[in-house]
Amino acid sequence: MAELGVRLAGITLRGPFLLASGIWGESGESLAGAWRAGAGGVITKSIGAAPRLGYPNPTIEVYDQWGMLNAMGLPNPGIDEYPKEIEIARRAGATVIGSVFAGDETEFARLSERIEASGVQAIELNLSCPHAEGFGTEVGSEPADVERIVRAVVQRVHLPVIAKITPNTPDPAALAVAAERGGAAAISAINTLRALAVDVTLRRPVLAHGLGGLSGPAIKPIGLACVWQIYEKVRIPVIGVGGIRTGTDALEYVMAGARALEVGTAITFDGIGIFARLNQELSERLDALGYARLEDAVGAAHSPPS
Amino acid sequence: MAELGVRLAGITLRGPFLLASGIWGESGESLAGAWRAGAGGVITKSIGAAPRLGYPNPTIEVYDQWGMLNAMGLPNPGIDEYPKEIEIARRAGATVIGSVFAGDETEFARLSERIEASGVQAIELNLSCPHAEGFGTEVGSEPADVERIVRAVVQRVHLPVIAKITPNTPDPAALAVAAERGGAAAISAINTLRALAVDVTLRRPVLAHGLGGLSGPAIKPIGLACVWQIYEKVRIPVIGVGGIRTGTDALEYVMAGARALEVGTAITFDGIGIFARLNQELSERLDALGYARLEDAVGAAHSPPS
Amino acid sequence: MRTVVSVSDTVVETPSTITLRFPYAPSAEPGQFVMVWFPGDDELPMSLSYTDGVSKGVTVKAMGDTSRRVLALAPGATLGVRGPYGNHFDLTPRRVLVVGGGSGTAVLAPAAEGAIAQGAQVTVALGATRASELLFKDRLIQARARVKVATDDGSEGMEGYVTGLAASLLDQEPFDAVWTCGPEVMMRKVCAAASEHEVPVFCSVERHMKCALGMCDACALGPYHVCIDGPVFPAERLINSEDFARFHRDPSGRRVPFGGPAPA
Amino acid sequence: MRTVVSVSDTVVETPSTITLRFPYAPSAEPGQFVMVWFPGDDELPMSLSYTDGVSKGVTVKAMGDTSRRVLALAPGATLGVRGPYGNHFDLTPRRVLVVGGGSGTAVLAPAAEGAIAQGAQVTVALGATRASELLFKDRLIQARARVKVATDDGSEGMEGYVTGLAASLLDQEPFDAVWTCGPEVMMRKVCAAASEHEVPVFCSVERHMKCALGMCDACALGPYHVCIDGPVFPAERLINSEDFARFHRDPSGRRVPFGGPAPA
């Protein structure tokens, strides 16, 4: 059985499949549940300075088996309440990564300090939500902004900082390079793609917020391209996310350059049991290809066998 | 039967469904064939200054029914040879829109003059191919570049100029506004999304070029978001493209703000007969919703019924 | 994934409750819910009060802004419907006590009908604030349920809460199962009364819902997601929970006490 | 959409031709082709020379860089395969003349076998530059085809082109159909000879291919796309075409004369 454990940004993950931010991430018991189901680590919902209700319903639209559109609107209990949830997940033994979102570097730094204090093992900065005014892509689309935000956070916390990058950009590698320059310990790519659905009978957008973000299998090719491009330009590890549903999907990401993976939408299609299945499938795939350790396959597609 | 003919950028289209650039677009007989099959107009393959072989095979990867990845590499016969093909399509009575690509505004202007002389009725500028070094997104990702290129072309030709915009951007509307400022008569959105597939058994990217572009149903939600955002910011008409396969898909684009539509990948799934079917389905949909003319539905989702 | 349907019939059931009937083909079981989009307004979880055949139905109680506006809907109104979601009541027990408080009866009525159709004996303890708010009394009688009534103001049946009525029924005769839906404090009391007689209880629980797909975590209740693990829970999953009848999560995900202050 | 397969057997058929056998489950008809990816090299259209069962095969003639390297492949080599694509030969005619030039016989052999299995009488006019380049002669004889040979250098059978052999066979006896594959000038001559006797001809045509899905236009031949409307065309679709045996398109889409200058 191939070794699936990886070292990433100074922390040791028992397996490469992390619960992606925003799925099962508001309550500590859910985080603990994902951990018990076999996740190598769990990333919290992105937490902000104050409680936020999110957008009204409808907040999601499902496309058959290939994709999902959502505009939750970054609902979250706020940094004052949320540490209680982290505590529950930690008591279950979970490796917890805290995700935060903010509108500028000062707030990012302040939130990161707060979440660091709550006992997480790394911090992921959401620089990439595509549909929240004043947050996400709006602060994470310019390399200079990314660098400034990451630097401000890195200067204030001791934990490894992961920059989560948007795919809504001409040059994801430039954003990753900026994050690396700012001191990021890892990059996650990708968040959702800005997207829309219209109900033609009702003559209006389906989601209450109008614009949302596309996730699920359909964005895997886009996520792979981002990871591929980023891997060629940075030395820090890359976490692949977007449309992972099978061990083969995961291995595509690994060979494109990812050292760990996040899983979101597929949980909706397949249930939380997907973590056990993914560990199993990836391990079998690696065995069949003669890899003793997942880490040996990282970036393999960049120097193919001749 | 609802009226499907539309006026767009000074030309009259007998129907809203245009053959998208790059599909059935290298030979005049194929263009003529798409016209005979019911396309409201046909857009040529993007033509450059010299013949270009494109990338080696594999150039495509198909994802079941929801998407397709390609990196053709802008193969084209070059502007010296290509007018013969346009001539064949024109003799068949087709409304022909000439697509061109170039590395800078000087070459864009020169190519546009040449293609204008060949008898097309409008010119589409490919500012958005996601995988050709020195072309496409590489010249079309900055609003200032888009404005400069469009202006250089508009100053040299009399035909309406359509700017085809990339979705690989944080702000498609900014690119469209720049094109409008430069004098564009219409915007097409979107081109493909930069994407990748890896063969894990062979440990290499599937496409010979590595990176390619994602098209087909999976990108419809992304195309809709771009059209939606652009429609809110420009006065010139928008042509919707990306994943259109049914009359309902088309109407989603129309209600999001599109006045005409381009169809590409769906031809691969459904054959060229798709144009007749799309005309039929869209017309029925409009009838059922009480629209006498397609034009009446343009942008309808921006002011939904209360 | 949503189907836009046109309301075929509306029935004003009580001064504050309306049933909307609409054609919706997917098959459903009593206990399941759908997400109903009232265009221009909210999308809300609603139990199916009619589960058989194509003509489904939901029965909506005016609570807040959206549901109040629903009361004014007329046939022809368009809705977006997705689902059905969640688990359902097991209709096999032979002697069932149904305890419905207010609009909770919406989800219990088709379950009672289904069980009776399979030969069960169903007793319904029906509660409401006042006689005019009793939901589906005639429907249940017509289905041959034995219906007992309690009203807070005594305007019909026993005066007092339906929990008292349920407790006395449990004292009087044996049941194989209790099904209940209503405010969680009410359901907790029903669980307590039934546990004295060792009768298994199944509670239909409501939590704030967004995705209804087991993804967004809005409906988290302890280790469960009400949208996929519920809405019907056996009492033993609830009674030791710190949250049941005490806390729920507001739309931000904050754990707040029932009846507590609304979030900022 | 591609299946990565491992070559199970290789057979060197002639000094310049190799057959690769590999397991590939999708069912195929004689005349169809697959796109074969030689990893690290090109992906090329190749007719299936073995269409039955799971053990499919392609027979590759060394032409340019990639196909020359294919000649050196050994069992265990991995290929990406997609397809089968295109139309196929109609195997119902009773008396068939098969005219194969060089590696064109690759696609004709399974068609001949298939027709014989259905009871047809098949005569094969087999041509090659020299005896050692005759493809599938033994295979066709074993399938009970009547095999006549022509070689350019006279090293076996009739000296001269296979077109002359075919013309004399057409003069001598009646046929219900002619199937041919080879250089287009050859096929054009076969069409001319057969039309004198009013025998329908079906030509398997090659054009540069990229997508094989009727999308990229690389394989445009007049109003047709060889990848989806062909590769098998009835003669009447070809003989009046300005392109057949005269022009093809290079990978840029330029219409260039056969044997003309390679593109820049």
Ligand SMILES: Cc1cc2nc3c(=O)[nH]c(=O)nc-3n(C[C@H](O)[C@H](O)[C@H](O)COP(=O)(O)OP(=O)(O)OC[C@H]3O[C@@H](n4cnc5c(N)ncnc54)[C@H](O)[C@@H]3O)c2cc1C
């Ligand atoms: C599984 C399930 C089944 C339900 N079945 C029925 C039913 O058959 N009939 C019925 O009348 N009601 C039912 N409800 C409750 C119903 O969804 C809410 O009462 C209704 O949404 C009130 O909406 P409002 O916008 O009018 O109220 P608001 O003014 O928005 O809020 C009033 C209260 O309604 C609840 N609520 C609001 N939005 C939601 C939401 N998205 N999800 C859950 N609760 C919400 C909250 O408790 C809130 O405090 C059900 C709820 C769930 C979870």
Ligand SMILES: Cc1cc2nc3c(=O)[nH]c(=O)nc-3n(C[C@H](O)[C@H](O)[C@H](O)COP(=O)(O)OP(=O)(O)OC[C@H]3O[C@@H](n4cnc5c(N)ncnc54)[C@H](O)[C@@H]3O)c2cc1C
């Ligand atoms: C439907 C079809 C079926 C075919 N079946 C067979 C077969 O069974 N056996 C066989 O040996 N050959 C077959 N060919 C031809 C074969 O694909 C080419 O001869 C082969 O690709 C040469 O490749 P190369 O890279 O070695 O040559 P190159 O050096 O690249 O070029 C030599 C010539 O090969 C042709 N060629 C190159 N690439 C392609 C391409 N992508 N598509 C079409 N032609 C190309 C061109 O005519 C070119 O001039 C078939 C072609 C088609 C279209």
Ligand SMILES: Cc1cc2nc3c(=O)[nH]c(=O)nc-3n(C[C@H](O)[C@H](O)[C@H](O)COP(=O)(O)O)c2cc1C
């Ligand atoms: C419902 C939902 C909510 C999400 N919320 C967040 C969030 O709060 N913060 C964040 O960084 N990403 C969020 N994401 C993005 C996911 O973490 C992930 O990047 C994306 O969905 C792609 O992965 P997937 O295809 O596996 O879902 C959310 C995604 C979904 C579907």
Ligand SMILES: Cc1cc2nc3c(=O)[nH]c(=O)nc-3n(C[C@H](O)[C@H](O)[C@H](O)COP(=O)(O)O)c2cc1C
């Ligand atoms: C094989 C292929 C080739 C393409 N070539 C071009 C091109 O030359 N110029 C261009 O502007 N767009 C090109 N495109 C993009 C399409 O015109 C279209 O914008 C995109 O595919 C989305 O539409 P669809 O989903 O309907 O295919 C190409 C797309 C495909 C699939």
Ligand code: FES
């Ligand atoms: S409503 Fe989203 S998890 Fe239950």
Ligand code: FES
């Ligand atoms: S090979 Fe692309 S259309 Fe035939």
